[in-house]
Structure formats: C-alpha cells, structure tokens
Amino acid sequence: MVSLSSFSQDLIARQAPIDKKLKSVDSLVLQRQIRAEQSAYPGLSLYPDWNNDHKLSYGDVIVPESYNIDLTSFCMPTTNTRITDIFGYRPRRRRIHNGLDIKVFVGDTIRAAFDGKVRVVRDEGRRRGYGKYIVVRHDNGLETVYAHLSKQIVEVNELVKAGEPIGLGGNTGRSTGSHLHFETRFLGVPLNPALMFDFAKQDIVADHYAFTKTKTSKGTSRSMASGEGLFYKVKKGDTLSRIASRQGVSVNRLCQLNRITRKTILRPGQVLRCS
Numbered sequence: 118m119v120s121l122s123s124f125s126q127d128l129i130a131r132q133a134p135i136d137k138k139l140k141s142v143d144s145l146v147l148q149r150q151i152r153a154e155q156s157a158y159p160g161l162s163l164y165p166d167w168n169n170d171h172k173l174s175y176g177d178v179i180v181p182e183s184y185n186i187d188l189t190s191f192c193m194p195t196t197n198t199r200i201t202d203i204f205g206y207r208p209r210r211r212r213i214h215n216g217l218d219i220k221v222f223v224g225d226t227i228r229a230a231f232d233g234k235v236r237v238v239r240d241e242g243r244r245r246g247y248g249k250y251i252v253v254r255h256d257n258g259l260e261t262v263y264a265h266l267s268k269q270i271v272e273v274n275e276l277v278k279a280g281e282p283i284g285l286g287g288n289t290g291r292s293t294g295s296h297l298h299f300e301t302r303f304l305g306v307p308l309n310p311a312l313m314f315d316f317a318k319q320d321i322v323a324d325h326y327a328f329t330k331t332k333t334s335k336g337t338s339r340s341m342a343s344g345e346g347l348f349y350k351v352k353k354g355d356t357l358s359r360i361a362s363r364q365g366v367s368v369n370r371l372c373q374l375n376r377i378t379r380k381t382i383l384r385p386g387q388v389l390r391c392s
Contacts (some may be wrong), residue, residue, distance in 0.1 A: 155174050159233050159256040162176045163304060169273045172262060175305045184324050186303065186326040187257045188313055192229050192264065192280035194299055197221050198316045200388055201296055203350050204309040214299035215307035216262065219316060221286035223267050223295045227317070229277040230301075230314075231255040238269050241290055247298065248290020251283055259308075262300035265292045303328055311388055322390070351387040364390055 149310045158167055159265055163181075168174040202218035221227070228251075237252035247264035251271065254260045267287025277283060288295040301308045305330075313326050349360055357379060374390045383389075 126188075143276045148228075150387065157234070159254045160258050163258050164254070167236065169237060172239075172247075172250065173305060176312060178304045180304045180306060180330050181328075182330050184258060184303065184328045186259060186313075186328055187324070188240070188321045188326055189229055189324050190257075190279055191314070191321050192228055192230060193314065193319050194228050195219055195221050195225060195286070195297055195316075195317070196319065197225065197297075198319065199236060200311075200316060200350075200386060201294075203388070204307075204311060215302075216264075216298050217314075217316075219297045219299060221295060221297045223285070223287050225286035225297075226282050227266065227284040229253055229265050229279055229281050229283050230261045231257060231259065231260075231279045233277055234330055235271050235273055235275045235283070238262070238273050243289060244291060246290050248292060249284070250298075253277060253283070258303055260302045262298070262302065264298035264300075265296060266292050306330075309348075315390070316351065349389045349391050351383045351385055351389060353385045355383055355385075357381075357383070360389065360391075388389065 119296040158164075162285060163178075164175065165178055166176040168176070197219055198364055199220040200217055201220050202214060203218055233255035235251060236254045239247075239384070240249045241247050247262075249266040249269055250262060250264035251266065251269055252260055257283060265287055266284040266289060268285040269283070270285065271277060271283045286297055292298075299310055301310045301313060308326070308328070311322075311323055314320075315322050349363075351360070357368050357371055361371045363381050366374075368379060371389065371391065372381075
C-alpha cells in the first residue's frame with residue numbers, strides 16, 4: 118500500500134508540469150483567437166455591431182463617461198498642411214462642421230490614419246453630402262472619415278494598415294473646391310481632429326486623447342477633451358502678442374509650443390497651439 122501510494126504521488130508530481138503546459142497552450146490559443154477577433158472587428162469591446170450601410174450607424178452603442186484614446190500608431194492622412202476650414206459651428210452656414218478641411222488636389226494620395234477595417238465605402242453623388250467617402254474603424258475606438266474623394270481604392274470589410282493608401286483627393290459631393298474633409302469620431306461622437314493631429318508639423322498633438330462625455334442641450338453626447346480650447350485659428354490682423362494675451366499665455370510660450378519666433382509671419386487660417 119505504501120509503494121502504491123508513493124507511485125501515485127510520483128505520477129501526480131510528474132503530471133503537474135504537463136497540466137501547466139496544457140493550460141499555457143490553451144491560454145495562447147485563446148489569446149490568438151481574441152487577437153483574430155479584434156483584427157476582424159476593431160473596437161470590438163466598444164461597438165455592438167458592424168454595419169456597412171451608413172457612416173453614422175452604431176446600433177445601441179453605450180458611450181462611456183471617459184476613455185483614453187491611443188494615438189501613437191498614427192499616420193497623417195495627407196502630407197498637405199493647409200487647413201481651409203476648422204471644426205465647429207459655421208455661423209455663415211448655420212450648421213456644425215464635424216471635421217477639418219485640408220487642402221488637397223485631385224489625385225493626391227489619401228492614407229489610413231491608423232490600422233483598421235473599412236466599414237463604409239459610399240458615393241452620395243456629385244453634388245450631395247460627402248460625395249465619395251470612406252469610413253474606417255480602428256482598434257483604439259476611433260472611426261475616421263475621408264470625404265469628397267475622387268476615387269476610393271479600398272473595399273468594404275478590407276483590413277488596412279496605418280499609412281496605406283485608401284483613396285485619392287477630389288472635389289465630389291457638396292464641395293466648392295478640391296479638399297479632404299477629415300473626421301475623427303468616437304462611438305459616433307464627433308471629435309476635433311485638430312486636438313489630435315497637427316497638420317502643420319505632420320505629427321500628433323499628444324500620445325493620447327482624453328475623451329470625457331458631456332451632454333448638449335438636446336441631450337446628445339459630445340466630447341470635452343483635456344485639450345479643448347488649447348488651439349487658436351489665426352484671423353486677419355492677429356499678432357502674436359494679441360493672441361497670447363487673448364489665450365492667457367506668454368509670447369515666448371506661444372513661440373515655444375509652435376516652434377516659431379517672434380518674427381514669424383502669421384497666416385490667416387493657421388492653427389496655433391496655445392497650451
């Protein structure tokens with residue numbers, strides 16, 4: 118009986134490392150499966166469905182109170198740096214502009230801002246809405262929109278890498294000149310791309326964007342980022358000292374943040390970082 122008990126204990130002892138290895142293998146298989154699902158459906162933990170029909174189709178999405186959006190794996194969607202229209206309310210048109218307009222020419226290469234999967238490829242017509250546009254969903258929770266294209270060179274459900282060409286610049290849809298209308302949305306909430314992307318420097322503003330949900334008067338969600346209000350669009354007649362005074366910073370700090378000097382000539386429409 119003693120001999121049999123010893124044999125059993127030895128067998129259990131020898132089996133233990135094997136069990137650990139099997140658990141390790143099971144864990145690796147599970148991790149691969151999770152990664153495969155995340156790759157197939159970016160933002161899987163945030164978005165309840167995958168819809169190819171419309172740019173603003175999100176089902177019963179729940180917008181979190183706060184979320185940290187990783188921007189480190191970015192690529193600028195265009196090498197052009199001139200901003201022709203900013204994010205926000207347009208008094209002259211009495212409506213909200215949910216993105217940035219960047220001057221591009223017909224045929225210029227437009228690239229995916231992050232790794233992701235193409236959710237929508239549509240054409241709203243030559244003189245309507247976004248014209249030819251693309252929506253890409255990314256694993257950091259963002260969806261990026263690229264509108265007024267002359268050509269889309271990706272297909273629905275195609276996986277794309279950051280920097281991969283997805284379309285060509287154009288003048289389709291409701292557009293008065295060739296440009297890229299670029300949007301960044303989080304679960305359908307439009308975010309200001311200028312708080313993430315610095316087109317002048319072809320870089321991101323910070324490694325992360327801190328999203329915080331607030332409510333509008335109509336009860337819809339909007340974003341108030343930790344960087345909100347830290348940018349200023351130069352108007353005709355503005356000077357560095359006037360801008361610095363208005364934004365509550367010193368001229369030296371303004372120059373340091375924007376890598377310019379006191380002698381730099383400001384251009385109307387130029388976006389300056391103020392904090």
